[in-house]
Amino acid sequence: MNLFLPVAIFTIFSFSPSFGTPTACPTDYNYVLRISWPTADCRNSGDPTKPVTNSTACCQTLLSVFGVSLAQHLKTTSQFNLPDLATSSACLSDFQHKLSSLSLPTNLASFCFHPAQFVISSNTCAAIRNVQDWRRKLGKTTLLDSACRTDLTDLTACANCLDAGLRIHRELITIDANTSHYNDCFYFVVLYAAGIVNQFGPESDGAVSCPFGINILPKSHKNSRPVLIFGLIGGLGVLGLLSCFVGLYLWCDRRRKRLKIVESGIDEFESGRVRRRPNTGAIWFKHQELEKATDNFSPKNFVGRGGFGVVYKGVLPDGSVVAVKKIVESEFEGDDEFCNEVEIISNLRHRNLVSLRGCCIHGEDEDCERRDDQRYLVYEYMSNGNLDDHLFPSMSQKPLLTWPQRKNIVLDVAKGLAYLHYGVKPAIYHRDIKPTNILLDSDMGARVADFGLAKQSREGQTHLTTRVAGTHGYLAPEYALYGQLTEKSDVYSFGVVVLEIMCGRKALDLSCTGSPRGFLITDWAWSIIKEGNVARVLDPCLLGHDASNEAMNPKGIMERFVLVGILCAHVMVVLRPTIMDALKMLEGDIEVPAIPDRPTPLGHPTFNGDGSSFSISPLLSGLHLQANDMLR
Helix, strand or coil: CCCCCCCCCCCCCCCCCCCCCCCCCCCCCCHHHHCCCCHHHHCCCCCCCCCCCCHHHHHHHHHHHHHHHHHHHHHHHCECCECCHHHHHHHHHHHHHHHHHCCCCCCHHHHHCCHHHHECCCCCHHHCCEHHHHHHHHCCCCHHHHHCCCCCCCHHHHHHHHHHHHHHHHHHHHHHCCHHHHHHHHHHHHHHHHHHHCCCCCCCHHHHHCCCCCCCCCCCCCCHHHHHHHHHHHHHHHHHHHHHHHHHHHHHHHHCCCCCCCCECCCEEECCEEECCCECCCEECCHHHHHHHCCCCCHHHEEEEECCEEEEEEECCCCCEEEEEEECCCCCCCHHHHHHHHHHHHCCCCCCECCEEEEEEECCCCCCCCCCCEEEEEEECCCCCEHHHHHCHHHHCCCCCCHHHHHHHHHHHHHHHHHHHHHCCCCEECCCCCHHHEEECCCCCEEECCCCCCEECECCECEECCCCCCCCCCCCHHHHHHCEECHHHHHHHHHHHHHHHHHCCCCECCCCCCCHHHCEHHHHHHHHHHCCCHHHHCCHHHHCHHHHCCCCCCHHHHHHHHHHHHHHCCCCHHHCCCHHHHHHHHCCCCCCCCCCCCCCECCCHHHCCCCCCCCCCHHHHCECCCHHHHCC
C-alpha cells in the first residue's frame, strides 16, 4: 500500500525512449539492491523479455523506489527535481541498470516514466522548486518538521507523520489554488518528509516504509519464520491504522466538493460508487475557479451562445484568457459519457482545432449526493470571434474579409477536418460544421471549434443514428433524412461553408423572395454555375476595384474554390470528394473534375408547368430518386 504516492500520481506512458546519454546522474542507485522491496510486483515468470502482468502495481512500486533517490537529491541539493532532461534521462538509465541486475524486465523505466516528469519546473505545486521556496510558502517550520523527524518504523510515529503530511498537503492545495497540481503537492510532501525532515535519511527503513509506503520484505536468515510472523502482524497493524487515516481523509475531501480532481484518471468515490475521470491532459477545474475567472459569469463577460450552451470570457490566475462554455443541453446521458467525450476531445492536437484547456462537473450537495450536475468546458480564447461575424458584417460591424483571408480560412478549415478524419484513429466526424463553429485567432487563422456533437467512427464505417444533430442548411441530405453519418457528411457541410465564404451569402436565406432558386445557397450556386457563369456567384467585394490585380484577386483561383464548394456539397454521397481530395483541389495539386448533374427535386418546375409549387431544397421536398441511390 502506497501512502503518499497513489497509483495515479503520474500518467504511465507507453513511451520507450533511449535513456542512454553522456550526462552523468548525480545520484547513486545502489540502494535499489540493498532495500528489500517487493520486486515480485514487476516480475513475469522470470522472463525479462515479457511484459509485466500488473503494470499499475509495478509502476506504483517503482515510483516509490525511484522517489528515494529524489529525496536523497533533495537532501543534497535542496532541489525537489532534477535540473534538466538530460540528467533525468541519465538517472532513469542508471535506475534501469539496477533493475536489470535484479533480473527484471529491461524496459521498466521507459514504460513507467517519462524523463520530463522529474525535471525542475515552475509549473508545479505552488511554484515550488527548492527548499527555499517551500519555506517561503509554508514557513520555516511546519507540523511535518516535528512529526516526521523520529524513527518512522514505530507505528505511532508513522501515524503522526502521515497525519501531518495530509494537513500540509491540504495547506499547499489552498496556497496553490490549482487542483491540477494536486499530485505535485503530494509528491513534494513525501520528498520533504523523507529527504529533509527525517533524521535517519530517505534510505532508512522508517522513511522507506512510511512516507514512501514500500512494503519492506524481511531479510532471509535462520530465524526467518518468527520474523515473518511478526512482520506480517506489524504490517497488518500498519495497514489497518493507515487505512483509517486514509478513509478519514477521503471522507473529508468528499465533503469539500471534489477538491481531489486529478489529471490522470484517478477514480473518485461519490455516493458509494466510483466516478470515472478521463485519462487526459485536460485540467479539472473547480467551479469556484471558473466563477472567479468569469467574475461570477458576469454579463459583461458573455461572449455568445455556442452549441448546447452559453460562452463566457474568463481570465485564469496565470493570466491566460479562456472561453468557458456552460453546457445547457447536450446528448450526454450522464457524467461518465461526458468524461468519455472530454477524453476524446482533449487528446486532439492540431493548429486548426480549438484546444480544450479543461472541464468541470459541478452540482453536488454538502453530502456529495448526486443532483443535476452542471458541466463546463474550458477552451482557449479566440480574440477575433467566429467566421459568421466577419462574413456578414452588416450585423457585427466588422471589416469585410479580404481574398487572402478567405483563402486561408478555407484551407485552415479543410486541414482541421482532414486531421479529424485521418489524423486520429478511429476517425472523428464533427457533424456541425458552420461559420459560428469556426473561430478566428489573433492572426485571423481559422480553428474548428465546438466538438459537442462529435462522433467517433467505427473503423471507418458508416454510423447510423436515429438522432440527427446539426444545423439546417448545413446538414447533408443522407444524414438529415436517413441518419447516415459518414466523413462525407462533414464534407457536405464544409462545401456549404466554402460557398458562404466565396459568395457572401447565408446558407439558408429565407429573406430571398425574388427567385425560388435563391432559397438554399447550394441550389442557387449550382444553377448559376450550370449556366456557365462562375463569376456571378462570387461576393462582389472580391471583384471590386482591385479585381485587375491578379496577384491580389486571382479570379481563376476564386472560381476553383467555388467549384470545390459545389462538388463537396453535392446531394449524392458518392460524387463528393474526401476532405483530403478537396484540400488537394483547393491547393491546385489535382484538377477539379467537371461538376456532375444533381437529382431533380420533387416539386421542380419541370414537374408542373406553372412552377407554383417549386421547392428547391432536397431536404425540404424529397428527391426524384431512390433513397438507396442517394446514400451511395
